[in-house]
Amino acid sequence: MTAVRTPLVKPTRLAWPALAVVGALVAAALVVGALVGPADIGVGQVLTEILSRIPGVGIESGLSEIQQDILWSWRFPRVVLGMMVGGTLAISGASYQGVFRNPLADPYLLGIAAGAALGATLAIVSGLPAALVVPAAFVGGIGAVVATFTLGRTMGDRSATTLILAGVAMASFFTALTTFVQQRNSETLREVFAWILGRLSTSGWTEVALLAPYAAVSIAVMLSYRRVLDMLTVGDDEAASLGVDVNRVRTIVVIAATAGTAAAVAVSGLIAFVGIIVPHAVRLVAGTSYRVVLPLSLFAGAAFLVAADLAARNVMAPAELPIGVVTSFLGAPFFVLVLRTSRRSL
Numbered sequence: 001m002t003a004v005r006t007p008l009v010k011p012t013r014l015a016w017p018a019l020a021v022v023g024a025l026v027a028a029a030l031v032v033g034a035l036v037g038p039a040d041i042g043v044g045q046v047l048t049e050i051l052s053r054i055p056g057v058g059i060e061s062g063l064s065e066i067q068q069d070i071l072w073s074w075r076f077p078r079v080v081l082g083m084m085v086g087g088t089l090a091i092s093g094a095s096y097q098g099v100f101r102n103p104l105a106d107p108y109l110l111g112i113a114a115g116a117a118l119g120a121t122l123a124i125v126s127g128l129p130a131a132l133v134v135p136a137a138f139v140g141g142i143g144a145v146v147a148t149f150t151l152g153r154t155m156g157d158r159s160a161t162t163l164i165l166a167g168v169a170m171a172s173f174f175t176a177l178t179t180f181v182q183q184r185n186s187e188t189l190r191e192v193f194a195w196i197l198g199r200l201s202t203s204g205w206t207e208v209a210l211l212a213p214y215a216a217v218s219i220a221v222m223l224s225y226r227r228v229l230d231m232l233t234v235g236d237d238e239a240a241s242l243g244v245d246v247n248r249v250r251t252i253v254v255i256a257a258t259a260g261t262a263a264a265v266a267v268s269g270l271i272a273f274v275g276i277i278v279p280h281a282v283r284l285v286a287g288t289s290y291r292v293v294l295p296l297s298l299f300a301g302a303a304f305l306v307a308a309d310l311a312a313r314n315v316m317a318p319a320e321l322p323i324g325v326v327t328s329f330l331g332a333p334f335f336v337l338v339l340r341t342s343r344r345s346l
Helices: 016-037 043-054 064-098 111-127 131-153 160-184 184-198 206-224 224-234 236-241 246-269 274-286 290-316 323-344
Strands: none
Touching: 016 064, 016 274, 043 064, 064 206, 064 224, 064 246, 064 274, 064 290, 111 131, 111 160, 111 184, 111 246, 131 160, 131 246, 131 323, 160 184, 206 224, 206 246, 206 290, 206 323, 224 236, 224 246, 224 290, 236 246, 236 323, 274 290, 274 323
16 A cells, blocks of 8 residues: 655744744834824833723823724724735635645635636726725635636636636636726726725724734634644645645635735735735745644734734825735745745745
8 A cells, every 4th residue: 555645844933933923023013103103102102002902900091082082993803904904815825735736826716806806896986985896806715716716617627726717717807807907997096096096094993993804713723624724734645644625725715815916906906915925924934834824824924914014104205105006015935935946836
């Protein structure tokens, strides 16, 4: 009998130290994100204000009502939204890379970005209220992935390669539709591109509340399959011989990652490269085991996107760069690095 190869994963000795480091980065991102803005609020005041909201502490922050409103109605919602979007995109990217055994896979692989862009574009050019752009983008992203799965099934081959090719085809089709709609409605191009280039603008906690249930469920599902993703690294046939229902696992993980990504994209627009930069950086530091990569990507992605948002707000202040531009500036050279090292990954 031919021996089954064991998954090619690096040791996980760095898991807990690395988790402590990324946890500290998330805490630092929360505080720094709350500090940055036109209104001058000191770090001590921010920390005291956070502590004052903890029941039983009994500390008064000394902030005025206006300063408290700035923190809790504008700055904290934006930081929390950035953490949720960044963490969701990063762990979704890592999960895609696991099920497709490709470190270059990202959350937009199956057409989510193209479908969401079409949905948002149609909502904007139709003159619908701004509140309906989010659900339109979500439906468009989910619809594109459903179309990808349908196309993949009609090919009679349920392999990962077929699904990826179907995703490329559907992404091209939805992108062409989006371009056609934009050309027919040139007066709305500025508003459409403002959404497509990504942003973390909030109107309080509304966007956070919209994203939270999708992010929570999808992240929980992806984390529950992190050990199975390690088994998939040996290949579909070998994993099946170990008792893994490969098609079922791939479908569940892709659905979870897709739902989380579609919800994140719907509230933030298209933010590129987070799903590639963060998981690959985690692999370089903590090894390739998905038991480590997934949870670390979640926290590192949260801190990374808040840092990118801080750069977007301050590089050209008082003007604000689209956050998608910042992540693309960082992601393009990093993508070249991943491409050069991908044969040595996984």
